[in-house]
Amino acid sequence: VQVGTIGLINAIDRFDPDRGVQFPTFAMPTVVGEIKRYFRDNVRTVHVPRRLHELWVQVNSATEDLTTAFGRSPTTAEIAERLRIGEDEVLACIEAGRSYHATSLEAAQEGDGMPGLLDRLGYEDPELDGVEHRDLVRHLLVQLPEREQRILLLRYYSNLTQSQISAELGVSQMHVSRLLARSFARLRSANRIDA
Template identity: 40%
Template sequence: MPTQCYSAKDRAAREAATRELFERRERSTGETERQELLEAIVELNIEIARGIAQRFRHKGPDTEDLEQVAYLGLVKAVHGYRLAADTPFIGYAIPTIRGEVKRYFRDCAWTVRIPRRLQELQGLIAAKLPELEQELGREPSTAEIAERLGAEPAEIDQAVAAHGCFSVLSLDRPEAEAGLTLGEMVADEDDPTLHQLETIDMLQPVLSDLSADDRRILELRFVDGLSQTDIGTEIGVSQMQVSRLLRKILDHLKDRLAPLASAA
């Protein structure tokens, strides 16, 4: 059975062969044979781990280190998989390996530190996600992960979003297309969009207090760029009503943001 699969047929054959090895191990009573079967399963699925490691290239650690971590994740998946779960092995192995790689980044590859609480949540997510995915037979939602871990959905989102804080680029790194170094391509003047980012950070908790209808109106106006007339058509009111609603919403946001801006 080839370890490299280039088609759905190949992958199905590998999955069937993997299941057969697990079934043989389940029937076996000899410890030596059981260990040999486990090793055979790892060898058969080694390309899955290697493929996952490749997706995390250029994030700091050497590719060889990432592959070793991914192989460890594969070994853990082989030891933890249960035929009784009625889930394909690949459906259990991929999140397990991915979680092991992400745990490695959390513990060993930080160059930008994030709050300890978020680091701990990343570890919990990596540990529980494979188990939850196997139970549900699908990828769990943020709310389901939060419920399992006893955390807030917003914390889960923040922990997942922080996975990019691993590596920094050298300013001397050449950019082939431009023929310049990264340092030469970085603007030496203040970027006005940075102030926009600060405003967005301040707006986020305020916007969460708005009703779904109010957020929808803001989205249509400032994200989709619709006119007041088009918004009225979309939500079933007149242009005049849209104008009044927008003014009311914006006045509310201004009142809420005023004390935040003063504190900043």
């Protein structure tokens, strides 16, 4: 509210009725601009704890002092030594300081030819589909008898043929085929119930 009031006062100071523009039409962009400027300059995109913010101010000050003294940007170790804190704290402060500036979705990412964040929105990661599929299968598999679990694992995770499974379990290949069919029927049924 206070920032909007400042914008309104600025609009009153700059308003010229001789220009033929109504005051609300002139004032609205000024007030909105003042509010946007305030958020841009003073509001963090992520909340940073007070202690870390106060330390961030000290890290910035030390960085400026050391840059002047050395004629180059100081290392993390040099900043930490100056403030008598750990390097990990310096790094945490630097990271916290970045919360003041949001990255545009359209900004190019590091590296040549890398797509921006906007280009990756909605991108489906095929690896994620595999993880979801494995989790679903694992959830359904535990509902089967141990023998059927083992046959499915041998067939689809160890990539054994039905003949190899029958030799390992000491049963006929036809019996393995029947057990696989029964397992699939149970999995389909369990999946319908869970859905």
